[in-house]
Amino acid sequence: MPDSGEVPEAKDASTVMLVRDGAAGPEVFLQRRAGAMEFAAGMTAFPGGRVDPVDAEVDIDWAGPAPSWWGQRFGVSEVRAKALVCAAVRETFEECGVLLAGPTADTVVADTAGYRRQRERIERRDLTLAEFLAEQKLVLRADLLRPWARWITPTVERRRYDTHFFVAMLPAGQLADGATSESDGVHWSTPAAALATWKAGEQVLLPPTWSQLTSLGAYADTAEILGAEPPIEPIQPEFGSVDGKMLLQFPDNMRYFADIPDASRLQGSKGMRDTDPSLLGGSGPGGAGSGAR
Numbered sequence: 001m002p003d004s005g006e007v008p009e010a011k012d013a014s015t016v017m018l019v020r021d022g023a024a025g026p027e028v029f030l031q032r033r034a035g036a037m038e039f040a041a042g043m044t045a046f047p048g049g050r051v052d053p054v055d056a057e058v059d060i061d062w063a064g065p066a067p068s069w070w071g072q073r074f075g076v077s078e079v080r081a082k083a084l085v086c087a088a089v090r091e092t093f094e095e096c097g098v099l100l101a102g103p104t105a106d107t108v109v110a111d112t113a114g115y116r117r118q119r120e121r122i123e124r125r126d127l128t129l130a131e132f133l134a135e136q137k138l139v140l141r142a143d144l145l146r147p148w149a150r151w152i153t154p155t156v157e158r159r160r161y162d163t164h165f166f167v168a169m170l171p172a173g174q175l176a177d178g179a180t181s182e183s184d185g186v187h188w189s190t191p192a193a194a195l196a197t198w199k200a201g202e203q204v205l206l207p208p209t210w211s212q213l214t215s216l217g218a219y220a221d222t223a224e225i226l227g228a229e230p231p232i233e234p235i236q237p238e239f240g241s242v243d244g245k246m247l248l249q250f251p252d253n254m255r256y257f258a259d260i261p262d263a264s265r266l267q268g269s270k271g272m273r274d275t276d277p278s279l280l281g282g283s284g285p286g287g288a289g290s291g292a293r
């Protein structure tokens with residue numbers, strides 16, 4: 001818990017796992033968050049970010065499941081659900097140039113290069129998503145998104161988010177890039193390869209990202225991913241004592257701890273830093289050499 005003793009409110013956030021089919025199976029788009037970021041700096045993650053108040057603007061052309069449907073899937077109000085979907089589309093466009101919108105309800109733009117100036121303005125908050133779509137006569141394609149998971153930052157953290165995970169197929173003709181101030185590098189990877197490089201210490205994954213990569217790795221192709229309907233129960237890791245040892249508790253946490261390469265690199269997570277070192281695997285403190293497995 002923060003030093004003041006008050007638990008910060010968990011702010012709504014949207015994260016989008018962009019997928020495509022590759023030679024070795026489905027691939028997901030990943031970015032390394034810029035070192036100057038206030039939350040999860042240096043971590044490998046999916047595009048996404050906090051919901052802005054303007055994401056709830058009502059005047060927007062919309063195709064796909066209504067906000068009420070999204071609210072039922074995520075367990076939130078219709079107003080919050082609409083803002084979450086809009087934030088998912090906005091953040092994906094801002095952070096990697098992929099636009100889940102089209103001229104009509106059954107088409108999607110094939111090339112977003114011509115919208116670079118508008119993308120920069122949206123990132124600077126000089127232009128809202130609703131204004132941009134209206135100016136370009138585009139329809140938000142909510143039907144290209146799928147609800148996937150919901151994770152809430154532990155109460156011990158100074159910055160907390162109620163993050164709603166979506167999955168979406170990379171639209172044909174579009175390219176995902178790293179032209180954003182929030183990323184130091186981007187790449188496509190199969191979930192298995194991403195987890196392997198994490199175990200090798202080549203990148204850093206917080207539990208929610210690790211959990212989503214693990215779940216995506218169970219599917220043979222993007223058609224299976226998009227057709228899946230995983231149950232969505234809010235997961236809020238709790239920091240506490242188990243058998244006299246302090247650790248962060250979440251689904252499959254001991255599997256995560258056993259494979260973590262170096263917990264000291266999780267500089268943005270108090271809960272992870274405070275976990276008993278003897279529970280950590282990999283090459284970090286209390287790793288395989290100390291019998292943590």
